[in-house]
Amino acid sequence: MDVNFIFKVRTDLQYLQKKMAKVIRDPAIGELYKIKELCAEKGVDADIQKRLSDAITLAEARDAYCASVSSEPSDALATLQRETLEYPFDQVYKDGKTKWKLNPRMMSGHFEGKFLQSIVSMSKAKRVLEIGMFTGYAALACAEALPEDGTVTTLEFDPFLEEVAKGFFAKSPCGKKISIRIGDAKETLLKLAEEKAQYDVVFIDANKDGYLNYFKTVIEKDLLAKGGTVVFDNALMYGGAYNMKSTNEHALDIRKCNEYVKSRDDMFQVLVPIRDGALIVRRKEDVFL
Incomplete structure (x- = not known):
């Protein structure tokens, strides 16, 4: 599965994401990151690691997408x-x-x-x-x-x-x-x-x-x-x-x-x-x- 999302978000929204430290609001996503690290340490099959990375990308894409389709700020x-x-x-x-x-x-x-x-x-x-x-x-x-x-x-x-x-x-x-x-x-x-x-x-x-x-x-x-x-x-x-x-x-x-x-x-x-x-x-x- 190849997941590549490119969201055309306003410059100020992109700046917000870049300037602010990464915040994981969903503990399930936090667990996925820990599993991803564990998989890398254990040498788990590369395809499984990629699927896991894609799952994280999908989960994190939701908020960015919601912001991108919402009306722009003044x-x-x-x-x-x-x-x-x-x-x-x-x-x-x-x-x-x-x-x-x-x-x-x-x-x-x-x-x-x-x-x-x-x-x-x-x-x-x-x-x-x-x-x-x-x-x-x-x-x-x-x-x-x-x-x-x-x-x-x-x-x-x-x-x-x-x-x-x-x-x-x-x-x-x-x-x-x-x-x-x-x-x-x-x-x-x-x-x-x-x-x-x-x-x-x-x-x-x-x-x-x-x-x-x-x-x-x-x-x-x-x-x-x-x-x-x-x-x-x-x-x-x-x-x-x-x-x-x-x-x-x-x-x-x-x-x-x-x-x-x-x-x-x-x-x-x-x-x-x-x-x-x-x-x-x-x-x-x-x-x-």
């Missing part, structure tokens, strides 16, 4: 993505400017950005809440899909990232729709509840040990508007959510959150296996009218 988002990849996060961490060592892989990126824009536009949202901003890719993507009077409120713990994101937002006419709230997300959510704020779409992409608390606060404090949608990023956590042998702390936090959402009789949810998994949650009363 110039502002492409610039944000490129400059995030080039940003000297290691140096600013050494200089003590950030609270922790940041990584470009924390960025939502092109494919997930398009997914969020689909959610926002299909739900005819006007108010979006994001928990976990980083450099602002998801916030700006959502802002682009909102009407002129729409707003994105994005929460971020690290003060350093506020100025970084503002610089990117200023390059887009949609940046004016975004407001940044710096501080502990748990406290900020309570303040927003006191302000009687409500949101049509809530995107949670922050510290994994906070996911469950964030969700409970959004629901219990009535921050989710009628007909609203909550989207959790990293709902598969590199396979750790469903690999019961995993002891990774983040995976255990995600698994706990997923199981809690499923246990609620008032919620309707679907976990979509794009990139690292997106869990979409809505109230049942808004789904089954």
Whole structure:
């Protein structure tokens, strides 16, 4: 079997794949790589090794293909993505400017950005809440899909990232729709509840040990508007959510959150296996009218 895929992906998407370190989100693919190394060490038949390599190529081609046929990002988002990849996060961490060592892989990126824009536009949202901003890719993507009077409120713990994101937002006419709230997300959510704020779409992409608390606060404090949608990023956590042998702390936090959402009789949810998994949650009363 001869498998040769050549995808004509935009330059910025190719740059993303080249610049970012290889990330294996599917543990099954990781196992295939280990088997491939073992086969080489054991001198397994060359045809079998080739078939195994072809299988890996096919498995890895899916995400690249999905990105290649999806709509292209705006110039502002492409610039944000490129400059995030080039940003000297290691140096600013050494200089003590950030609270922790940041990584470009924390960025939502092109494919997930398009997914969020689909959610926002299909739900005819006007108010979006994001928990976990980083450099602002998801916030700006959502802002682009909102009407002129729409707003994105994005929460971020690290003060350093506020100025970084503002610089990117200023390059887009949609940046004016975004407001940044710096501080502990748990406290900020309570303040927003006191302000009687409500949101049509809530995107949670922050510290994994906070996911469950964030969700409970959004629901219990009535921050989710009628007909609203909550989207959790990293709902598969590199396979750790469903690999019961995993002891990774983040995976255990995600698994706990997923199981809690499923246990609620008032919620309707679907976990979509794009990139690292997106869990979409809505109230049942808004789904089954």
